[in-house]
Amino acid sequence: MSPSNPDFPSYAERPNDPQHPGAPGRHPAPAGEPPVAHGNRVAATAARTQSWAQQKLHQLSLHARVTLLAAVAVGLAVAFVSAAAYLTVRQQMYRNLDDSLIQRTELAAQGPVLTSPQLVQGLPPEALGLADIRMGLLAADGRTAVSPKSYLPPIGPEELAVAQADPGSEASIRTAGSPNNHHYRVVAVPLGDDTALVVAQSLGPIDHTLHNLGIVLWAVGLLGVIGAAIAGNAVAASGLRPLARLTGAAEHVARTEDLQPIPVSGSDEISRLAQAFNAMLAALARSQDRQRRLVGDAGHELRTPLTSIRTNLDLLAQADKRGGLRPEDRQQLLDDVRAQMDELTTLIGDLTELARDTPQVRNAELIELANVVEDAVIKVRRRAPGLEWDVQLAPFPVWGDERLLGRAVTNLLDNAAKYSVPEGAGTRADGEPVGRVTVRLLDGVLTVTDSGPGIAESDLPHVFERFYRSSEARSRPGSGLGLAIVKHAAEQHGGVIYARNTPGAGAQFTLWLPHAATQTR
Secondary structure, three states: OOOOOOOOOHHHHHHOOOOOOOOOOOOOOOOOOOOOHHHHHHHHHHHHHHHHHHHHHOOOOOHHHHHHHHHHHHHHHHHHHHHHHHHHHHHHHHHHHHHHHHHHHHHHHHOOOOOOOOHHHHHOOHOOOOOOOOEEEEEOOOOOEOOOOOOOOOOOHHHHHHHHHOOOOOOOEEOOOOOOOOOEEEEEEEEEEEEEEEEEEEOOHHHHHHHHHHHHHHHHHHHHHHHHHHHHHHHHHHHHHHHHHHHHHHHHHHOOOOOOOOOOOOOOOHHHHHHHHHHHHHOOOOOOOOHHHHHHHHHHHHHHHHHHHHHHHHHEEEEEEEOOHHHHHHHHHHHHHHHHHHHHHHHHHHHHHHHOOOOOOOEEEEEEEEHHHHHHHHHHHHOOOEEEEEEEEOEEEEEOHHHHHHHHHHHHHHHHHHOOOOOOOOOOOOOOOOOOEEEEEOOOOEEEEEEOOOOOOOOHHHHOOOOOOOOHHHHHHOOOHHHHHHHHHHHHHEEEEEEEEEEOOOOEEEEOOOHHHHHHO
16 A cells, blocks of 8 residues: 555554644743733723723613614624524534545445555555545555556544444544645545455535625625614614704703703604603793792891881881980880781791791601690690690501691681680780680691681681681781681691681681601601
């Protein structure tokens, strides 16, 4: 046996495989830092890359991110499908080639013509049905024989092991390369007598087919990504157009303070956001309107006591220039000034409380409502000694602001005491009460009933409005803010307040507050 193709020398003459230990082409890794340090550098680099990518992604607009997300999603889907299709086709083509090559090699090995190397060297491959492949014999000692019209297939340890094996052993099959960069599928079948039939078929047609398939898949994937980017851009532009209008409206409000709502169409998430934005604008407009009315009404109400105080002080100054007033007249004038100052102080306190305009109590604490009502009754009873007080209180804990609740209850009691005393009446000489106030606190419901004339039906819807005073109330002291503060306190504590007339008595005010166990802190 002798080699007949310089491209395929005998196994003994072939250089060591660089992929096997000890081969000349295999070199040990250069000495350097330990693998742990190298892994730390790789992890640090990956972390920096991820941080940079996140920073760049956050700098993109929402429009660009939607477009990029659509392109990346389709790109990944196309990549997975393309990889699956490529691997499936490749595996199927290799399997068909292997089945065909093994079958033809085993048929050739079972024929009577492969009895000696001399017959192989004089036999063309066409005679064995192997016209399109390379064929040769391999001896156990590494000698080879090849047909004159063929070339020696690639020979390696796998084929040599088959030649050294017993007849009937398993055939070997592998992919091998050649010095001219051609790839072959190599099959070795034992023949007996320490020889093996080795055949190799070129993978060029399959590689060419897979190469064309790869190009097609890449082209389809690229077109898919471009189409996805275009579709994502269109969807983003269409979906974010209402958001752009909403942004423009918000910028217009910030620039001009014009709280006009924006038009809303549809029922998607952007439309719901626009509706919420309009609701916010409406709430802000109502708050501004309340502030304007409060300022206007406060200016009007403050003008009266200030004018009275100024008039009295001017009168006192003029009287001093003319020799002064009689002591009793001077004392009456000073008492009038003090009364006006007290009214002004109360009015300023009421205005300060209402100007907070907070939706709920911020610093709530657990308090006993019965104690708050009892303290308010004691305070108001001193100011109205000529009234009869019928008080029944049951314990009821609530979460809230004790100062604000105390002021609200005091306002209710002051209002009831004021209207329970007939206008112009004072304390009776016989000590009998001139009026009656009934106070009840049961299950969180506080009712305050006076013995006055009641409230006109036309005034009932307006009694809790700021600065509202009925025609009967204008002749009595007060600013028209007391009941407004009661309503404000009730709303801040999650309760309600309403007024009605009771048969045979006067007006009745009912305040309901939730139990502490049902409130959230």
